[in-house]
Amino acid sequence: MHALAAGGNAFDAVLAALMAACVAEPVLASPGGGGFILALPAGREPRLYDAFVHTPRVRRPPAEACAREVITDWGTAQQAFHIGVGCAATPGLVAGMFAVHRDLARLPMPVITAPAVQAAREGIAVSQFMAYLMTLVAPIYLELPAARAIFGDPAAVAGGAPVPVKAGGRLVNPVLGDMLEQLAREGEALFYRGDVAAAIVRQSREAGGHLTADDLAAYRVQARAPLRLRYRDAALLTNPPPAAGGLMIAFALALLSGHDLKAMGFQTTEHMALLARAQAETVRARATAGPPREGVEAAWLGGDLLAAHAAALAGPLRSRGTTHISVIDAAGNAASATVSNGEGCGEIVPGTGMMLNNMLGEDDVNPPGPHAWPLDRRLASMMSPTAIVGDDGSLLVCGSGGSKRIRTAVLQVVSNVLDFGLPLPEAIAAPRVHVEDDHVSFEAGLSPAAAEALAGLFARTTAWPGLNMFFGGVHSVQRAGDGRLTGFGDPRRDGVCLGGE
Template identity: 45%
Template sequence: MGRLSCGVAAGHALTVDAALEALKDGGSAVDAAIAGLWTACVCEPVLASPGGGGFMTVGVGARTDCLDFFVETPNERPSGRIDAHGIEADFGNATQAFTIGAGTSAVPGMVPGLFAAHARYGRLPMKALVAYAASAARDGVRLTAYQAYLISVVSPILTATKGAKALFAGPDGEGTLGEGALFHNSDLADALEEIAGEGEASVHDGEIARLMLRAQEDGGVLTAAALSGYRPVWRDPIAEKIAGHTVYLNPPPSAGGTLIGHMIEGNGGAADGPSMAAAMARTDTAWTGAGRSLDRFLGKDVRRRSAPRGTTHISVVDRDGMAVAITVSNGEGNGIVVPGCGFMINNMLGEDDVNPAGPEDWTPGIRLSSMMAPTLARRADGAITVLGSGGSNRIRSAIYQVLMRHLAGGLPLQAAVEAPRLHVEDGFLDFEEGLPGGERDRLIDRFRDHRTWDEPNMFFGGVHAVECLPDGHVEGAGDPRRAGVFQGLA
């Protein structure tokens, strides 16, 4: 590939291409990430949407900032009927229940968040950053095997309403679009251009907000006041040490960074499988003992709730050394396409781990939490690494293992990402085959309840990472478990 001066790692080739185009045009790493995420809304539609939210960690010089633009509960409870109903998603070897409907949507933060990031760190006009995505949406994108699989898994959501079927149903009106199908979404192109032209006001009290509220008319919980009142929050990261290197993690009220930090603190710097599994087990025991409540885990009120799944990530380093990691989610989508906009609002209030009692039971005005943990590491030699992952509860273990193998174990970044992965939860160990024999034996001896995976699997997340070395050379890794792609520019 030759010597690179900037690079992008993400979950789809078009997401990466859009980000690289922004870098070619002189944009910052944040510009590139924003362009990539608008395009992810087109080519990764199950994972990214203007109706979702996320988190960003960015490094500029010696400064590291975190931006929380995740979803929050509406500012008041509705008095009428709440539209919420269950579906089952089929993963092949297992099924999982989800709740969808207008009443499952929390207040989205995606658009305000990307504008907040752009206001502080952007260079190019937002209209330029949506251009690639809008063009791709109008021209159509070929569905990859991974995206077609995700669409098939949540097909009950993507065919739940007439508007959703119009976007995702197969050519005969049955099933969903498969691998290689050309996916068009001209309404999303129009919506993105409206957002770029009107700014974040478009989702506060503009045309996009009006259309989102229209999609909430029958049993929804979002209000004009909730949309207009949403604000992203800048926060200071958590800082931890690994073998003399400093790692910056997503802070509360999100849970992911805190749990990664707990694993790092309890590890002692060891990068072998059994030691990492032991740290995971200790953290999971403490987390479970606290009732999976960050309030009790930390011993203070951080005003949070637990988090959903269905995530994608982008990491970028630009020629000036700015480094950014952004992870976003739309849950699985609420099943209702916003009229004329080509996207679904999230279904976060319908997630069991957010509201065990159901979407009728939530506290108004609460910023929800997440396992999402965009991460930045500053090595002692001056190198800077940004990384993140999708994967629900496996996000924390995936990022933790890559950090330990790379920073403490000395593995190159790509090797650290591709190394066999493991996860411990509720005393049960899942692990990919390929660990050294001695490590494997020790793991099985320690965890009698376990399951082996013969091949690397998306179950263990998808860590997409980029690193700027002390001499300015950029390297990166896209996780093959989730169709990851890395590309750079000379």
């Protein structure tokens, strides 16, 4: 709201929110990470800014690379990650923000960054959600002294096991504030060729990383046309290949398009079984087709691959951290940004207050593992900032965090809105299902019959006791056909909406 009140547009606002997220949600967003920004300028062609992480050009021998496994415990499920400087890929978020600023923003970068700088220096109150998240990632953020000094509870008993900062405490990071202020003043060269770059390269060299000065200097944002498709009475714009998430959402919607979901009834046994099976067929399609590459959209969405999996859908069944920001302004500009630092590599870059990503150790981004990745290549991602342009002139901008669950979270919200006409709060808060291989997970709130049907379709079942951030966080804003603006933040990730109604 600061940027809009200062005369900025949706792109100023999304950049200000991203800067603030690096302070307020350091587990989910960092200058050391990457992401995607979908920009819809009023009266102009939309574009997708790919600012995701890029693999290094040279790989150190495994014996020299620092990569270690940690387990995060969600209570109902566990997930393994790899951390260490050897898991860091070349960050792209800073370059992406400056690219959007050059092309579309109005305000000077120091004005955009000022609230984040102030928050970092003065500290932010830790919410219940952030305290819960810090508990999940405590093995990463409390292992080493520099990170523990920022994210640990200063009131913890001396000599005892460190604990993360608690709800109601303050998270203060003045060094990060200083770095953001300098970055806004000097520009992205500071990060990719200047003092910050030198600090990243020095840490990488000394602590077992792969990043070099050449990796940082060579990083480039890639602007692409969004992936477009029709679904029901709307046009969908989302993240194109080489990212995986948008293509998988489009593929699942194409599978669902041949069925009358509204006639089935919302979250009935028939609806939930179809939704879960469409997710399962989408995973199988990715395994069949291999990693998505630029230009494969037609082969996925209009060829034999889709026909084969649509036929399978009619037959019997064969048996990780991200944040999102959506903005629409009064002039009709819209921006949808999804960014991630993975879980963070666990080590603070000296003199910056920030933690680099651990994307080389993220299974959903780099399945071969932290010691096996293609050189000098953009990693694929599930991140899928998305816009729904209705034939009635309406516009919905959304996206989600949630690792592998991003694609299924966005899929379900899109379907809830377009198939069932649910109001945005209900579409987002409805219980979700996620299928991965032979494993189905679903949230509490489904009917006993629907839950039983899902459990009977798959070899493994996890029933969650309530809504949980494991299933993503679809933060959305919407402009109705009459111009009325509304929004809704996903309660799973402590989402909020500012402005509108």
